[in-house]
Amino acid sequence: AQTVTQSQPEMSVQEAETVTLSCTYDTSESDYYLFWYKQPPSRQMILVIRQEAYKQQNATENRFSVNFQKAAKSFSLKISDSQLGDAAMYFCAIQNRDDKIIFGKGTRLHILP
Amino acid sequence: EAQVTQNPRYLITVTGKKLTVTCSQNMNHEYMSWYRQDPGLGLRQIYYSMNVEVTDKGDVPEGYKVSRKEKRNFPLILESPSPNQTSLYFCASSDRGQGYGNTIYFGEGSWLTVV
Numbered sequence: 708a709q710t711v712t713q714s715q716p717e718m719s720v721q722e723a724e725t726v727t728l729s730c731t732y733d734t735s736e737s738d739y740y741l742f743w744y745k746q747p748p749s750r751q752m753i754l755v756i757r758q759e760a761y762k763q764q765n766a767t768e769n770r771f772s773v774n775f776q777k778a779a780k781s782f783s784l785k786i787s788d789s790q791l792g793d794a795a796m797y798f799c800a801i802q803n804r805d806d807k808i809i810f811g812k813g814t815r816l817h818i819l820p
Numbered sequence: 821e822a823q824v825t826q827n828p829r830y831l832i833t834v835t836g837k838k839l840t841v842t843c844s845q846n847m848n849h850e851y852m853s854w855y856r857q858d859p860g861l862g863l864r865q866i867y868y869s870m871n872v873e874v875t876d877k878g879d880v881p882e883g884y885k886v887s888r889k890e891k892r893n894f895p896l897i898l899e900s901p902s903p904n905q906t907s908l909y910f911c912a913s914s915d916r917g918q919g920y921g922n923t924i925y926f927g928e929g930s931w932l933t934v935v
Binding site: 716742750751752754757798807808809810811812813 | 853855860861862863864865868878908910912923924926928929
């Protein structure tokens with residue numbers, strides 16, 4: 708069975724600083740996708756970044772980047788130059804070829820002004 | 821505009837009174853799914869559908885039913901709601917035609933309270 712573990716229920720970071728959210732996963736598949744989703748107070752689910760397991764290069768989207776360590780089954784999210792609008796719940800997720808998506812329990816990120 | 825639309829967005833109902841949460845997408849997606857979100861538990865999949873007339877159980881299907889008679893619609897049915905089904909529900913869809921890993925589009929969520 709696949710699992711996704713986010714070991715940090717809550718984190719805080721000073722505005723303009725950098726923060727890293729951790730995510731580890733377990734799967735027997737060799738081919739899968741990993742995602743980070745952001746859920747602001749509106750509860751809308753917003754895709755932040757996506758990584759294909761076959762690609763060694765870490766995905767980057769503006770201030771958001773990942774550190775993908777396939778052997779260690781680790782997929783951390785780095786947010787640079789944190790902004791007040793980054794305050795949200797962040798979910799890590801894995802998707803296999805059968806489309807089933809498993810989410811972690813989430814990390815609530817607070818941005819301190 | 822690409823959309824997944826859920827209704828109702830907010831509902832308070834009583835134990836045992838059947839209810840349906842509708843979900844409709846306008847992107848011609850094959851894959852649709854329902855999740856529930858509870859504090860400390862993240863999002864858990866209830867049911868999913870790979871295509872019309874094809875549905876399968878997710879991780880927490882007990883107490884729920886679904887149907888997929890048309891590609892665009894995927895209603896979630898609570899035949900006899902109980903208080904432990906009080907939750908935030910999300911419908912989602914994605915396009916499998918281009919392979920997996922595509923963007924998953926979520927509805928805005930439906931807050932359901934069963935008293």
